Amino acid sequence: MTYTILVSDELAEEGIEILREHAMVDVNTGLSEDELVATIENYDALLVRSGTQVTERVIEAGKRLRFIGRAGAGVDNIDMNAATRRGVIVANAPEGNTLAATEHTMAMMQSLCRNIPQANASMQAGEWKRSKFMGVELNEKILGIVGLGRIGREVAKRASSFNMHIIGYDPFISPDKAAEMGIESMSLEALFTKADIITVHTPLIKETRHIINEKSIATMKDGVRIINCARGGIIDEAALAAAVKSGKVAGAAIDVFEEEPPKDSPLIGIPNIIVTPHLGASTVEAQKNVAISIAKQCLEVLGGGDAKYVVNAPIIPSEQHEIIEPYATLGERIGRLMIQIVDGRVQKLEMIYGGDLAALGQSTKLITHMAIKGLLDPILRFPVNMVNAAYIAKDRGIAVSETTTGESAGYKNLLTMKVTTDSSELVIAGSVLYKGGARIVSIAGYTMDMVPEGAVIISRHLDRPGVIGRASTILGEHQINIAGMQVGRFQPGEEAIMVLNVDGDVPEEVMEAIRGMPGIYSAKFARI
Numbered sequence: 001m002t003y004t005i006l007v008s009d010e011l012a013e014e015g016i017e018i019l020r021e022h023a024m025v026d027v028n029t030g031l032s033e034d035e036l037v038a039t040i041e042n043y044d045a046l047l048v049r050s051g052t053q054v055t056e057r058v059i060e061a062g063k064r065l066r067f068i069g070r071a072g073a074g075v076d077n078i079d080m081n082a083a084t085r086r087g088v089i090v091a092n093a094p095e096g097n098t099l100a101a102t103e104h105t106m107a108m109m110q111s112l113c114r115n116i117p118q119a120n121a122s123m124q125a126g127e128w129k130r131s132k133f134m135g136v137e138l139n140e141k142i143l144g145i146v147g148l149g150r151i152g153r154e155v156a157k158r159a160s161s162f163n164m165h166i167i168g169y170d171p172f173i174s175p176d177k178a179a180e181m182g183i184e185s186m187s188l189e190a191l192f193t194k195a196d197i198i199t200v201h202t203p204l205i206k207e208t209r210h211i212i213n214e215k216s217i218a219t220m221k222d223g224v225r226i227i228n229c230a231r232g233g234i235i236d237e238a239a240l241a242a243a244v245k246s247g248k249v250a251g252a253a254i255d256v257f258e259e260e261p262p263k264d265s266p267l268i269g270i271p272n273i274i275v276t277p278h279l280g281a282s283t284v285e286a287q288k289n290v291a292i293s294i295a296k297q298c299l300e301v302l303g304g305g306d307a308k309y310v311v312n313a314p315i316i317p318s319e320q321h322e323i324i325e326p327y328a329t330l331g332e333r334i335g336r337l338m339i340q341i342v343d344g345r346v347q348k349l350e351m352i353y354g355g356d357l358a359a360l361g362q363s364t365k366l367i368t369h370m371a372i373k374g375l376l377d378p379i380l381r382f383p384v385n386m387v388n389a390a391y392i393a394k395d396r397g398i399a400v401s402e403t404t405t406g407e408s409a410g411y412k413n414l415l416t417m418k419v420t421t422d423s424s425e426l427v428i429a430g431s432v433l434y435k436g437g438a439r440i441v442s443i444a445g446y447t448m449d450m451v452p453e454g455a456v457i458i459s460r461h462l463d464r465p466g467v468i469g470r471a472s473t474i475l476g477e478h479q480i481n482i483a484g485m486q487v488g489r490f491q492p493g494e495e496a497i498m499v500l501n502v503d504g505d506v507p508e509e510v511m512e513a514i515r516g517m518p519g520i521y522s523a524k525f526a527r528i
């Protein structure tokens with residue numbers, strides 16, 4: 001099968017070539033939202049940079065869409081909730097343009113401090129005004145970096161070589177880690193009051209929106225310089241423009257805007273503000289890197305594999321893949337079995353990770369998502385996958401929890417799933433044995449050794465002679481072969497469980513006949 005891929009922003013040829021080896025690729029840039037909505041239904045994947053707004057309307061119209069790839073870092077132009085709800089995998093290429101954006105930030109800093117763009121424009125206009133363009137040095141200045149991720153820390157490295165003192169703020173980087181990078185970590189408020197130059201390197205999220213605003217500018221040093229090569233919207237444009245005009249801020253260098261291309265940005269047309277049209281990633285090297293990265297990830301996902309930089313699904317460190325993958329499959333299968341045999345409307349799913357699984361941290365989320373997929377896939381009309389599973393569970397009012405325990409009933413690892421419905425509850429546990437064999441090891445407290453695949457009949461019955469024999473006879477009379485059988489009980493003569501692996505489907509009238517037998521309390525057919 002050939003995939004169809006739409007590339008709606010400029011992508012380096014090296015990436016397009018990789019895609020064309022396996023897919024039909026249309027490069028169609030500059031589409032309006034309406035045009036994108038009209039055409040997207042024909043595509044399995046959409047690849048963009050920052051120029052395309054991938055709105056909810058676009059995603060809803062993309063009935064075949066399985067992958068949205070961002071050839072670059074920022075994904076704020078993609079409606080992540082809509083993609084997640086629809087189960088569309090979103091991935092980016094965050095590393096390919098780090099150095100390009102870092103170098104652009106340094107170029108902006110030097111231009112800002114030495115008035116290079118203004119001096120160039122003046123000379124091009126035939127002037128020779130040396131005293132007008134007196135600058136300041138970077139040497140011994142305090143540089144405040146907001147956001148110490150990939151770009152922030154590369155900027156710090158380069159600024160150190162200019163003998164700047166680096167201070168930084170990032171709520172997700174410990175002071176020790178910052179210190180290792182030669183950065184003095186402090187609160188945002190302290191950074192604002194101390195820095196001579198401030199540069200922002202965060203994503204645009206609600207916590208960072210207008211982080212630099214009229215109030216925070218008022219706390220800064222007089223004559224501070226401000227740089228934004230991250231995202232428009234991190235700085236309040238009107239507040240910055242007013243502060244530069246008043247002289248509170250000596251100058252600003254801005255690569256990104258709240259609206260792109262900017263229509264009425266107050267930042268444009270002020271002599272002490274340098275502007276570039278979102279050029280941070282615009283180097284030959286960066287564009288090649290991100291195009292190749294996103295093209296490879298796109299083909300991986302369309303081929304049924306995983307993308308390296310998925311942004312809307314759990315990310316698993318490579319060293320955990322070996323342990324996570326078989327448990328993700330087991331979780332999905334237990335979920336699928338549970339939904340077919342439990343009575344009532346599901347209200348709660350509890351995932352209990354025992355043994356070595358307890359030490360996997362956040363990675364168990366993938367197992368949980370696949371368990372939800374197994375639980376909900378058979379009863380929903382639209383596909384559930386690892387991307388939208390948690391969203392769909394929440395949307396349907398199913399509370400999902402994860403706990404860990406040292407207990408593992410003698411197994412190295414034990415995955416226990418408990419489903420609570422409005423009328424019952426069911427607990428099934430499973431383990432992956434040495435060399436990969438997955439087993440269900442208990443159902444509703446009864447010990448089992450069941451391979452979780454194929455067709456099964458699970459019944460509850462009174463533990464007395466003849467019940468199992470009669471059930472076997474009914475199946476035999478209908479030419480249904482029993483491939484395996486297990487029974488479990490707590491006490492002789494009380495309720496027992498029977499699990500019959502059968503070859504092929506069991507018609508409803510046969511199940512009815514089994515349910516009608518004396519001594520049978522319930523019997524369910526399931527396909528795992």
Ligand SMILES: NC(=O)c1ccc[n+]([C@@H]2O[C@H](COP(=O)([O-])OP(=O)(O)OC[C@H]3O[C@@H](n4cnc5c(N)ncnc54)[C@H](O)[C@@H]3O)[C@@H](O)[C@H]2O)c1
Pocket residue numbers: 073074075094097098101146147148149150151152169170171172173201202203204207208229230231255256278279280281282
């Ligand atoms: N101008 C361009 O062309 C260009 C190019 C590449 C990247 N970017 C943008 O630059 C920004 C940084 O990119 P990156 O690759 O370094 O991302 P990154 O994810 O590696 O780093 C972002 C950092 O911001 C931190 N952060 C999150 N919330 C914060 C908050 N409230 N306060 C302070 N820090 C916070 C995170 O902990 C993280 O360390 C992104 O917005 C990206 O889109 C722009």
Ligand SMILES: O=C(O)[C@H](O)COP(=O)(O)O
Pocket residue numbers: 049050051071072073074075097230278280281282
């Ligand atoms: O987030 C990014 O990667 C940069 O903003 C680059 O955007 P671009 O790919 O549109 O140049």
